[in-house]
Amino acid sequence: MLTSGIKRELTWIIGTLWLFLAFAWLTGWWYFASAGFVVFYIGRHLWSIRKFELWIQGHDIDAHPPTSGLWSELSYQVSKKQRALEKHADLNFYKSEQFKAASMLLPSAVVSIDQNNYIEWLNEPAMRMLGILRQDVGRRIEAVIRNPDFLDYLKGQDFQRSQTLTLDQSRIFECKIIEYFENHKLLIATDITELYQLAQIRRDFVANASHELRTPLTVLHGYLELMQEMPHDDHWNMPLEHMHNQTLRMRAIIEDLLTLSSIEADSITAEQELVDVPEILKHLKIEAGQLKSDRHSLYFDIDNAIRIKGFTEPLKSVFMNLISNAIRYSPDGGKIRARWYADAQGVHFSVSDEGLGIAPEHIPRLTERFYRVDKDRSRTTGGTGLGLAIVKHVLEKHESHLEVSSVIGKGSVFGCSFPIHRIVIEDEE
Ligand code: ADP
Numbered sequence: 294m295l296t297s298g299i300k301r302e303l304t305w306i307i308g309t310l311w312l313f314l315a316f317a318w319l320t321g322w323w324y325f326a327s328a329g330f331v332v333f334y335i336g337r338h339l340w341s342i343r344k345f346e347l348w349i350q351g352h353d354i355d356a357h358p359p360t361s362g363l364w365s366e367l368s369y370q371v372s373k374k375q376r377a378l379e380k381h382a383d384l385n386f387y388k389s390e391q392f393k394a395a396s397m398l399l400p401s402a403v404v405s406i407d408q409n410n411y412i413e414w415l416n417e418p419a420m421r422m423l424g425i426l427r428q429d430v431g432r433r434i435e436a437v438i439r440n441p442d443f444l445d446y447l448k449g450q451d452f453q454r455s456q457t458l459t460l461d462q463s464r465i466f467e468c469k470i471i472e473y474f475e476n477h478k479l480l481i482a483t484d485i486t487e488l489y490q491l492a493q494i495r496r497d498f499v500a501n502a503s504h505e506l507r508t509p510l511t512v513l514h515g516y517l518e519l520m521q522e523m524p525h526d527d528h529w530n531m532p533l534e535h536m537h538n539q540t541l542r543m544r545a546i547i548e549d550l551l552t553l554s555s556i557e558a559d560s561i562t563a564e565q566e567l568v569d570v571p572e573i574l575k576h577l578k579i580e581a582g583q584l585k586s587d588r589h590s591l592y593f594d595i596d597n598a599i600r601i602k603g604f605t606e607p608l609k610s611v612f613m614n615l616i617s618n619a620i621r622y623s624p625d626g627g628k629i630r631a632r633w634y635a636d637a638q639g640v641h642f643s644v645s646d647e648g649l650g651i652a653p654e655h656i657p658r659l660t661e662r663f664y665r666v667d668k669d670r671s672r673t674t675g676g677t678g679l680g681l682a683i684v685k686h687v688l689e690k691h692e693s694h695l696e697v698s699s700v701i702g703k704g705s706v707f708g709c710s711f712p713i714h715r716i717v718i719e720d721e722e
Contacts, residue, residue, distance in 0.1 A: 297366055298367060298370075299363065301361070301363060301365060302362040302363040305361055305362040306362075309330070309333070309334075313326045313329060313333075337362075340359075341359040341361075341362070341364040342364075344357070344358065344359045344364075345358060345359055345367070358371075393414070393416075396416045397416045397417050399416060399418065400418065401418060401481050401483045401484075402416065402418040402419035402421075402423050402480075402481070402482040402483075403415065403416045403418070403419060403479060404416075404419045404423070404425065404479070404480040404482075405478070405479055405480075406434050406477065406480060407477055407478075408475065409433075410434050410435060410447070410478075411432065411433055411434075412425070412431065412432055412433075412434055413430065413477070414430060415427075415429075415430065422460075422464070422466065423466075424460070424461070425437050425438070434480070435447065438460075440458050440459075440460060443456065443458055446470070447470070452469070452470045452472060452478075455467050456468045465485050465486045465489045466483060466484055467482070467483045468480060468481070468482045469481050469482075496554055496557050499550055499553075500550075500551060500554035500555075503547045503551050503554070504551065506547055510543055510544055510547065513540055514540040514541070514544065517533060517536050517537045517540060518537065520533055521533050521534070521537065542675070542677070545675070545677050546678075546679065549677045549679035549680070549683060550679065552610065552679075552683055553662075553679060553682060553683055553686065556607060556683065556687060565603055565604060566603070566604065566605060567600055567601075567602060567717055568600060568601050568603045568605045568608055569600050570599065570600060570608070570633055570642075571595050571596070571597040571599070573605070573608065573612060574595050574612060574631065574633060575593075575595075577609075577612055577613055578593050578631075580613070581616050581620060584617055584620050584621075588625035588626045589623060589625065589626070590626075590627075590628045591629050591631075592630040592631070593630075594631070594633070594634070595631075595632075595633045596633055596634050596635060599633065599635050599718055600717045600718075600719060601711050602715045602717060603690075603691045603711075603715065604687075607690065610683055610684075610687065611683075611684045611687050611688065611709070612642065614680040614681065614684050615642075615644045615684065616644055617680075618644075618680060618681075619644045619645070619648065619707070620646075621674040621676065622646065622649050622674070623646045623647060623648030623649075627646055627647040627648055627704070628646075629646045630645050631643070631644045632644075632645075635716060638713075639711050640710065640711045640716050641708060641710045641711075642708055642709055643706055643707065643708030643709075644706070644707050644708065645705070645706040647704040648705060649667075649701070650699045650700050650702050650703050650704055651701070653699075656697050656699065659695075660682050660685035660695060663678035664678065665678050681695065684709075691711055691715065692711070692712050693709045693711050693712075694709065695708075695709055696709060696710070
């Protein structure tokens with residue numbers, strides 16, 4: 294099949310050849326006419342190539358594409374392709390401009406960074422909120438946002454989580470990095486100062502109210518103990534006993550509320566220490582022995598060599614809460630097993646029991662404050678309803694979270710895992 298370029302070329306050759314043949318026939322100069330045709334043909338091609346080159350380079354605005362034979366078809370196809378590409382480029386440009394205009398209207402700061410952390414573009418809120426200048430495009434983000442928490446977040450490469458940053462002394466931002474297209478990153482920062490302040494007011498209120506309740510409760514508790522010891526009618530025994538127990542319960546709730554407030558108020562942002570978890574668990578085993586009834590069996594399976602970086606007292610309350618829950622929600626005769634071990638994924642703590650078990654719909658809500666599966670049982674076993682909320686917050690400070698699996702009537706496993714970088718393995722002496 295002949296393409297239209299070849300057809301045009303053949304038409305030109307045949308047309309021109311006729312002229313030369315007519316000239317040769319009229320003059321009898323056959324040899325001269327043939328040589329003339331070849332020279333003319335080659336010369337025309339060289340001239341067309343030059344014209345085509347000048348046109349395609351586009352330096353000379355008067356340059357036009359060749360208009361005959363194969364070259365005219367080639368020029369036509371090239372300009373057609375060029376028009377299509379320009380249209381495509383226009384569309385892409387329009388889309389990218391549209392995207393940039395939309396990102397300018399976002400209330401959050403958006404900064405795009407390449408695989409080597411160089412700033413590619415940013416929106417207006419990024420300049421206003423994060424203090425990045427337009428001239429910073431092309432600089433490394435680490436040189437522009439020098440906040441240590443941000444640098445750790447960027448270096449840590451754990452972009453599943455977000456990072457709270459305090460910039461400009463007082464503004465609080467929630468930063469999230471999202472990876473996209475060949476290791477490029479999108480940094481999105483949202484100003485959460487107002488939300489944070491509201492939460493702070495709530496935290497302060499709970500902490501202050503709990504604190505204020507402490508003193509009257511201590512007085513009440515003291516008088517009740519005194520009244521129990523003083524001679525009184527027997528029919529007062531029961532009410533006094535009941536009131537005494539309730540003040541103990543209120544005291545436990547207040548202590549737990551204060552613990553929660555202090556964890557939330559970041560009061561454990563101090564230097565992390567080396568936490569001797571095996572030693573803590575050894576003591577908890579003794580304490581748990583006093584908590585359990587004689588018919589509970591306790592097994593502790595502890596790797597004595599594993600310690601972690603963290604906060605000792607808060608972690609102690611995590612382990613204690615989980616172990617005491619296992620005891621409190623297990624009937625007599627139940628086996629309770631606590632484990633502390635490490636593997637390639639990290640270091641793990643778990644407590645399994647053969648207790649009541651928890652229906653699946655309750656599991657996601659267990660760490661809510663005062664959430665109880667069985668309110669009466671929780672109260673009679675002395676629960677405050679805040680234990681697992683404390684566990685959740687402490688674990689968050691240790692890059693961990695509570696994992697629960699449970700089967701009704703068979704028992705539950707409560708556990709948590711700590712990342713490898715927190716592990717400190719010491720040789721057993
Ligand atoms: P509480 O002080 O009421 O025990 P927690 O926050 O420690 O509060 O626990 C919340 C609820 O989770 C408990 O009221 C109980 O219903 C349930 N729960 C916790 N641990 C267990 C367990 N090991 N087995 C069954 N239910 C449990």
